[in-house]
Amino acid sequence: MNDHYLKKLDRVTAILTQLQSKPIVRAQDLAQKFDVSVRTIYRDIKTLENAGIPIIGEAGSGYSLMDGYKLPPVMFTKEEVLSFIAAEKLMQKFLHESLGSHYQTAMEKVRSVLKYSDKNLIENIEKQIDVFNYHAKTEDNLRNVIPIILESIAEKKQLTMEYKTMDSKISTRTIEAVGVFFEFNYWYIWAYCLLRNDFRQFRVDRILQIIKTQNSFLQEYGQINEYKRNGDGNKTKVRLLVDRKIINYLANSKKYYGLIEEVDTENGVELTFETEWINDGFPRWLITFADYATILEPESLQVKLHDLIHKISNKHT
Template structure:
């Protein structure tokens, strides 16, 4: 069998896997995924149909497997099996606790369809991989909070939550969840709040009660990152000159604090430009962690805030 037919066999098998895992698969998306023409995908789908696979749909509208059609369990490659082990370790350390048990049962199902040799591979390797977590995991007051949120997003149903704010005040909100995200050791919901008539983020461990309603969403929402990039408009431009040797320590945090531009300078430094909403508190407290390697170019008010903060710290520890 020549290389052309081997590639086609791999591609047709992968298309079948896509059909098993998604309700609708578009030819354009498959062509982009496998870097071939749409006409090639049409021929591949025809190959599957000729092999007796009942595919519903047509060119231009998308394909799916006939309802109720069952296929034998998918066989995994050795590389895929090894990736499962690493993913399981990551889930154990970083997944939300309300998803942990569900992921564990899902992995048990995956293990059940593995070849005997692959099950031995997992047993021999899984104790040789570990993920070190330097922050204590947060605990929720209610069970299955994250699955409830994700179900509401999928069903486009409003949620009612009882929420405790940072100053210990408790309020009841009706929200339309756009998505969830994990940042700095906490899980958050990005949602439209009907009380504030605006988008807000809520820390999941501060939710005291949650329930799905029968009320549908009032609006159509895009991806979660579309909302995380927007703020309340009260942003301050900050420019810093930072020594290049510490840039590796700022990889994630610089984006969180509103990085908009990064450029190397002639003297071996890096000029960072930010648009931040936390100029009075969060930004100077973050800057203090590497202030000895940085120079503030603007605004002048940030220099004053940083010096005031350093003075307060110094007076506390004299």
């Protein structure tokens, strides 16, 4: 069998996997994924139909498997099996505990369809992979909190919750959840808050009670990364000149605080930010390397940093 037919066999098999995992698949998306023409995808779909796979749809729209059609258990390559082991180790450290038991059940199902040799491979290699996490694990007040949130997003139903703020006050909120995200060792909800009439993020471990209502969303929302990237528009431009010998130590945090441009100059590295935390978060971050940085703009940040340093100095003298 020549390379052409091997590539076609791999692609047709992969298309079948796509049909199994998604409610509808567009030919254009498949063509882009496999780097072939749409016409080639049409021929591949015809190959599957000729093999007896009941596919619903037609050229120009989308394809799906006939409802109720069952396929034999999928087989995994050795490389895929090894990737499962590494992913499982990561999930054990970072997966939210409300999803942990569900993930474990899913992995048991995956293991059940592995060949005997692959099961031996897992047994021999899984103790040789570990993920070291030096942050304390957060504890939730509720069980199954993230599944409830995800259900509300899928069904577009509002949530009501009791939430403990940073100053330990209890607040009752009605929200329309856009998505969940993991950042700096905490899980958060990004949501539209009906109390504040604005977007807010809520730390999941501070939720004391949560209920999915039967009230539908009042508006449509985009993808969570669009909101995290764009914010609410109330941003301040900041320019810093930073000593290049410490720039590598800011590799991750500078993006979190809104880095939009980085220019290497004769006098150091000029960093430009658009930040929403000009009043508190940004100056507190800046103070950690302020002896290696010069504030180019805005002047108000110089005042905030000076006041913060003065406050710290008075407290510890």
